[in-house]
Amino acid sequence: MTDGLEADVERLDGIAERRDELAARVRTHAGEIARELAVLQGGDYGQETFDTDGGSWTIKYEAGDVQYLRFDPTSGSETYVVSSKQPPEPEALETAMADYGAFVAAYNEYVRSFDGLFADVPEEFPAVESTAELVAERDRIVDRIREVCDAMAAQLHRYDGEYGTYATTVSGTRWELKWDGDVASYLRIGGSNGTYLLSQYGPPAATDVRRFAADVPAFVAAFNDHVDDLEADLAQVSFGDD
Template sequence: MSDSLDSLLATADVADRRDEVVTGVREHAGRIARELALLQGGDYGSRDFDTDSGTWTVKYEGGALQYLRYDGGREEVYVVSAHSPPDPEALAEALRDYAAFVEAYNAYVESLEGVLDDVDTDFPAVASTESVAAERDRVLDRIRAVSGEMAGQLHRAEGTDYGTFSARVDGTRWELKRERDQVSYLRVGGEGGIYLLSQYGNPPATDVRELVGSVPAFVEAFNERVADLDAGLSRVEL
């Protein structure tokens, strides 16, 4: 029995050689990954390269090689990966095709030489949105002024630091939220709706154009609310 135990062969030499080979491939294929990231204009991506014997896939992340995979038809071999190293026999089979993979990569790069030479970069002039934005802001300034008057009246009547007034205009909910006598926002459409007024910036001009015609109806609804309050108080007797 002891003779059988003594006859076991150690795998350390094979594993060390496998790791040495994988390290060399990682360094070399890592250069390909960096070049692909530079060429494709992003930190993340992958690309396949076909050879006569199979398909190689280079995947990179953050501009660095994430894995190099070889599919020779029988099984996929992760020559380089973040997980366990490949089986030595599978690695050896894949690396017999490695030179063809590099040739396929080089051929791909060479195929792109001059691809942008005849591209016309004399682009049309870009139209200015200055006048559109100015007109939008003019309309919003008027809406902001009217909404500010409403917020002031609400603060005076309700006497609270925070409050809202809402009404339905043509079936759509309009809501004015205030902090004391200042407008916090004017939102149309409830949660996820359009903020005509807010602290985060102005809405698109198209939204302003669509909604500005309904502002008078919202103001009228507010005035009706005030009139109802006034009428209710006028009936109180002391």
């Protein structure tokens, strides 16, 4: 009579090896599906769920590779057939693999459902109108505005210093010119969140030029009045009897 300590212990190495081998094959095969889905959806990551008679399969992919493949049977607990954590239990994997072929068939049917998707999409498109003439006219007007503002900047530089801003109101809207030396840094209309008719970053929209160009003469006239006032003030300075 033995107490059981001498009895042979059944080893599970073979089952675990078979489970790991099967899980690796599934990962490789599901990885192909993940890559195809990524190409079809046009994104680096996403997920899709496919229904079968035995349950539903959800595959999540990222960077063209499978992140997980989850089987949720109609009866019983869900199983992560492919996972970044731990392999599934052998019995759960066996149950899932009995339905794996149906999952692949559901995926294939999903792909085939897109057949003819682009059959009615036109391959010829209307000619695109060129903006060349509009841009050239916009640039011509902006260049002229910059010439005027640079001339104003030169006068402000001479009178008020190396850099600064000059602001006035035109048609009820604030116009602000910033100068740096003899060059206009920007001409902004409408305050800090306004429209830059001139800037160092790029030309304004053609619609903004059309909107504000007609008021540029009034802005220049206001500046000239400002200069006249300065000259009148200076004329009143006296160093004694003349």
